[in-house]
Amino acid sequence: ENKPITLLELPTSIASNTILTLLKLITYNVIFAK
Secondary structure (H helix, E strand, C coil): CCCCCCCCHHHHHHHHHHHHHHHHHHHHHHHHHC
16 A cells, blocks of 8 residues: 555654765765775
């Protein structure tokens, strides 16, 4: 089921996406820095 995102879940979702994006950027920087 696709439940509508509540106001409490929204910040968590944004935070998770931000963390994932930062991890990807860090990973790319580590790989390409060598």
